[in-house]
Amino acid sequence: MSTADAIVDTTEALIQDRGYFGFSFADIAERVGIKKASIYYYFPAKAALGRAVIVRYRERMRAISDQLELSGSIDHWQALDRYVSPILEMGRNPSTACLCGVLGGEYTALPDEMKQEIAAFFQEHLTWVEDLLVVGKAAGSFQFNGEPRAMARLIFSAIEGSLLIKRTSGDIEFVDDVLGQIKLLLGAV
Amino acid sequence: MSTADAIVDTTEALIQDRGYFGFSFADIAERVGIKKASIYYYFPAKAALGRAVIVRYRERMRAISDQLELSGSIDHWQALDRYVSPILEMGRNPSTACLCGVLGGEYTALPDEMKQEIAAFFQEHLTWVEDLLVVGKAAGSFQFNGEPRAMARLIFSAIEGSLLIKRTSGDIEFVDDVLGQIKLLLGAV
DNA sequence: GTCTATAGGAAGATAGAC
């Protein structure tokens, strides 16, 4: 693995653990096995590194939902399952949260270039879930009261919230419970 | 208002804005109109101040749910409305999030004395919502599929998540939408 | 590409005057 990748990997883990203001270049250097100054060869400033981490995270998550083409005849339940599979995986790791959920807490104080990426991440996912709900409801796969947009906001908020709260609960099934309940609520009028 | 109260008020606002690692004693001093050193007369360390802020927040929130005695004959919908009223209020302020939701992002790196209070806050609220769902469902006020515990986890996760995401969305009705959808899901089988 | 060295400032915290 390239040094640049190692730096981004390590930074992503550090942000998920401690937030953007909770780690320093010294933490990265120690874990990667390089010196602080070497990081500046790849990233001109902490904010640029922070942005790069979010951009890569966004792309990785988008790759999953992009595979799930919502037009045509698809299994909406399977699409939902595949969409939430990385979330379930994060949920089962006791210390991992969603990168953007963590950064949402520090949002107001973050550099603008990071804010933009975070807002775009949330917007993208809210829209994707809403679109899935629209086609799934129209096809009769999902049944729920209320508007798809409000339901999407509820579902995605619950995902983000559960990934934060689960770290404090010590219950490995916390996120599973929330995702299971979401599915239950999509299956009954 | 006493100086101690002004310090705690200011710190609470700073944490909600930037997280625990995103502000310094210099920020507090500037806003309160005192010098950094004066803060140490009231709080021996940043961690102690951080803990004091959470303790007060916890008590303030508990005062609301404590009023809503769940035993006996009560209006469960009214109890829910009163419980979420401070959340709605935070939701309508574009920059305010839940104190503990913000701190959940930095959880792993926080001092132990703060971690304990945050975990207790979440536990307390999850239990309260679950208790409300249990009695409300038994009385026929609420209808929903699944276990009250899973439903409480979904609801409270959604509340915390929505208060973080709404700051990035620019939509003043984001939290309203989520709370409205929750109520809709409690009213239909 | 990675290093040593260091600038320049801000952090949390303490001592002691008033």
Next chain:
DNA sequence: GTCTATCTTCCTATAGAC
């Protein structure tokens, strides 16, 4: 109670050798 002054450590970032 609040201040000035200061300590020590850490921070982000840069310059320049190898």
